Amino acid sequence: MAKIGKLSGTAEVKLSSHYYDETRAFFSLGGIQLKKEIVSILQRFTTETIDDSMIEIPVYTHLGDYALPCFPFAKKLRQSPILIAQELAAIIQDESIEKTEAVNGYVNIFMKRKSFALSLLTTLQKQGKQYGSSNVGAGGIVSIDMSSPNIAKPFSMGHLRSTVIGNSIALLHEKSGYQPVKINHLGDWGTQFGKLLVAYRLWGSEKKVREAPIETLLALYVRFHEEAKIDDSLNDKGRAAFKSLEDGDTEALALWEWFRTESLKEFQRIYDLLGVSYDSFQGEAYYNDKMDSIVEELHERNLLVASDGALVVDVGEHLPPCLIKKSDGATLYATRDITAAIHRKHTYHFVKSLYVVGNEQSLHFEQLKIVLNKMGYAWSDAIQHIPFGLILKDGKKLSTRKGKIILLEEVLKEAILLAEKTIEEKNPQLINKKEVAKSVGVGAVIFSDLKQHRKHDIEFDLKKMLQTEGETGPYVQYTFARACSILRKAPAQIAFEVKDVNDYEWELIKALKQFPSVVLRATAEYDPSILAKYAVHLAQSFNSFYGNVQIMNDSKHLSYRIGLVQSVVIVLEESLRLLGIKAPTEM
RNA sequence: GCGCUCGUAGCUCAAUUGGAUAGAGCACUUGACUACGAAUCAAGAGGUUGCAGGUUCGAGUCCUGCCGAGCGCACCA
Numbered sequence: 001m002a003k004i005g006k007l008s009g010t011a012e013v014k015l016s017s018h019y020y021d022e023t024r025a026f027f028s029l030g031g032i033q034l035k036k037e038i039v040s041i042l043q044r045f046t047t048e049t050i051d052d053s054m055i056e057i058p059v060y061t062h063l064g065d066y067a068l069p070c071f072p073f074a075k076k077l078r079q080s081p082i083l084i085a086q087e088l089a090a091i092i093q094d095e096s097i098e099k100t101e102a103v104n105g106y107v108n109i110f111m112k113r114k115s116f117a118l119s120l121l122t123t124l125q126k127q128g129k130q131y132g133s134s135n136v137g138a139g140g141i142v143s144i145d146m147s148s149p150n151i152a153k154p155f156s157m158g159h160l161r162s163t164v165i166g167n168s169i170a171l172l173h174e175k176s177g178y179q180p181v182k183i184n185h186l187g188d189w190g191t192q193f194g195k196l197l198v199a200y201r202l203w204g205s206e207k208k209v210r211e212a213p214i215e216t217l218l219a220l221y222v223r224f225h226e227e228a229k230i231d232d233s234l235n236d237k238g239r240a241a242f243k244s245l246e247d248g249d250t251e252a253l254a255l256w257e258w259f260r261t262e263s264l265k266e267f268q269r270i271y272d273l274l275g276v277s278y279d280s281f282q283g284e285a286y287y288n289d290k291m292d293s294i295v296e297e298l299h300e301r302n303l304l305v306a307s308d309g310a311l312v313v314d315v316g317e318h319l320p321p322c323l324i325k326k327s328d329g330a331t332l333y334a335t336r337d338i339t340a341a342i343h344r345k346h347t348y349h350f351v352k353s354l355y356v357v358g359n360e361q362s363l364h365f366e367q368l369k370i371v372l373n374k375m376g377y378a379w380s381d382a383i384q385h386i387p388f389g390l391i392l393k394d395g396k397k398l399s400t401r402k403g404k405i406i407l408l409e410e411v412l413k414e415a416i417l418l419a420e421k422t423i424e425e426k427n428p429q430l431i432n433k434k435e436v437a438k439s440v441g442v443g444a445v446i447f448s449d450l451k452q453h454r455k456h457d458i459e460f461d462l463k464k465m466l467q468t469e470g471e472t473g474p475y476v477q478y479t480f481a482r483a484c485s486i487l488r489k490a491p492a493q494i495a496f497e498v499k500d501v502n503d504y505e506w507e508l509i510k511a512l513k514q515f516p517s518v519v520l521r522a523t524a525e526y527d528p529s530i531l532a533k534y535a536v537h538l539a540q541s542f543n544s545f546y547g548n549v550q551i552m553n554d555s556k557h558l559s560y561r562i563g564l565v566q567s568v569v570i571v572l573e574e575s576l577r578l579l580g581i582k583a584p585t586e587m
Numbered sequence: 588g589c590g591c592u593c594g595u596a597g598c599u600c601a602a603u604u605g606g607a608u609a610g611a612g613c614a615c616u617u618g619a620c621u622a623c624g625a626a627u628c629a630a631g632a633g634g635u636u637g638c639a640g641g642u643u644c645g646a647g648u649c650c651u652g653c654c655g656a657g658c659g660c661a662c663c664a
Contacts, residue, residue, distance in 0.1 A: 326662040470612040547628035
């Protein structure tokens with residue numbers, strides 16, 4: 001009943017408080033600390049307690065750069081917020097503040113643009129790519145379970161999400177001072193292989209598999225499920241075949257090994273395209289000989305219960321029990337995942353263990369954590385499911401079993417082809433066309449996935465995915481290339497001087513200033529979309545600046561504007577890198 | 588039936604975690620390339636935030652109840 005909601009509610013609270021701690025930690029660091037600076041300035045003028053979280057950035061530029069809403073003080077001071085704001089605005093002054101205004105109960109604060117800009121640009125020049133880096137992770141190891149495609153099946157669009165989200169989360173954690181360990185937990189074990197073995201023995205041919213491994217194996221798998229609908233005994237044969245595999249049948253093992261090798265070859269091609277690498281490929285099969293001792297441990301702790309011939313762990317009234325062994329003695333997904341979790345803890349001593357796995361598996365991870373907790377492992381709290389929405393086609397889930405599937409490789413190829421055509425049209429004398437087309441095409445696909453929040457289901461739309469205009473990867477890449485182009489033509493320089501700051505430049509400077517906190521927030525929330533949206537925002541600010549301000553033909557402002565462009569180049573490139581997207585200097 | 592995740596412009600998504608006039612992109616209409624890259628920029632139009640209550644100075648955001656969508660609910664992973 002309501003108990004379930006309560007349980008998951010607790011988990012949510014934990015998550016958000018964790019995020020809050022990291023944000024806190026960030027503001028106490030030496031990097032960007034503007035909110036804190038503002039707080040300490042404001043605090044001098046009132047006895048009321050002011051917190052970082054009370055400072056906000058106004059929606060409109062004409063309302064200032066920062067604002068303090070005075071409503072929370074009203075009740076205690078027994079005075080109208082409008083008056084409080086007026087009083088505060090009248091007395092606040094600081095060398096970094098240009099002016100303050102009281103509007104509708106807000107104190108609006110306008111910063112001194114010149115000194116603000118000078119200090120930011122100086123910081124950026126000094127720190128370069130290190131800008132936005134921090135040590136909130138304090139070197140802690142974070143294992144990330146990601147991608148994890150199933151052997152003998154094609155790499156589908158569904159696995160794209162886990163791969164690119166996981167990759168970006170790893171990069172973000174690294175930037176924030178953690179040590180990520182990327183684990184590709186291959187789906188290379190389980191009843192499905194028993195079914196595949198049966199199908200291969202019944203209808204398969206060695207020659208065909210050699211010619212087109214994945215395609216042939218997929219066809220066999222789909223056929224199995226079609227025929228099993230009519231002949232249920234096939235399912236029993238599949239289960240039996242898996243059992244014999246698990247018991248070490250040499251002929252079955254040889255076939256399995258062969259299927260696995262062929263699959264890995266194909267996957268590697270895609271990972272090369274995406275530019276994703278792994279620290280471990282230990283899939284489910286790796287844990288085959290490690291499960292007995294775990295089952296034994298469960299038994300010793302009196303957690304195993306016999307139920308309809310199977311062995312289960314009771315995880316509470318409101319959840320279905322966690323299945324450890326089937327009635328035929330074979331293991332299950334949960335058995336392997338429990339074993340893997342313990343093995344990872346022993347191997348990596350992680351401070352966090354993340355699982356970038358689809359929304360639909362949240363029950364499994366809930367069970368996993370409870371079982372580990374019942375085993376006495378306090379670190380079960382460090383396990384965190386990072387769910388994401390499904391890729392839907394016509395509003396429905398894609399299903400391998402029904403052969404309803406979209407191949408990632410074909411989507412990527414199409415994207416690259418389109419990028420090639422666009423380059424041919426817009427920049428035909430570009431030197432390394434192929435390489436750039438790859439970066440842009442793949443960038444478009446990755447970005448279209450990362451820019452929306454993880455948890456949303458995505459309706460698959462090839463046209464949208466290949467788009468290069470508007471809020472897209474290629475838009476950000478194009479902005480970067482444009483900025484690089486200016487730097488190529490600009491005179492080399494070291495020092496710069498800020499004469500004045502116009503509105504276009506000011507927007508850009510404020511956007512640059514946000515980067516470190518964006519990185520931290522994206523890390524803490526395991527949400528690359530925050531960074532992707534930021535990258536678009538920064539690119540928009542730059543393009544607006546570019547379209548309205550003469551950079552090269554104004555010697556008075558030249559040095560400072562070049563410095564600004566250099567800063568944009570640094571932050572855009574770093575943003576794209578953290579998303580796992582390449583940034584060509586020309587396109 | 589129960590649970591999880593959601594519901595914002597025609598479409599895809601934002602909204603600084605409860606703050607000011609709910610913002611972008613796509614598509615549509617219009618304007619700008621002898622200033623640095625037009626994969627761009629500038630402008631226009633587009634809204635009862637699924638519905639109904641509640642909490643408070645203030646709700647797209649929090650609470651309750653409906654309606655709708657997707658996913659999940661032991662021998663698949």
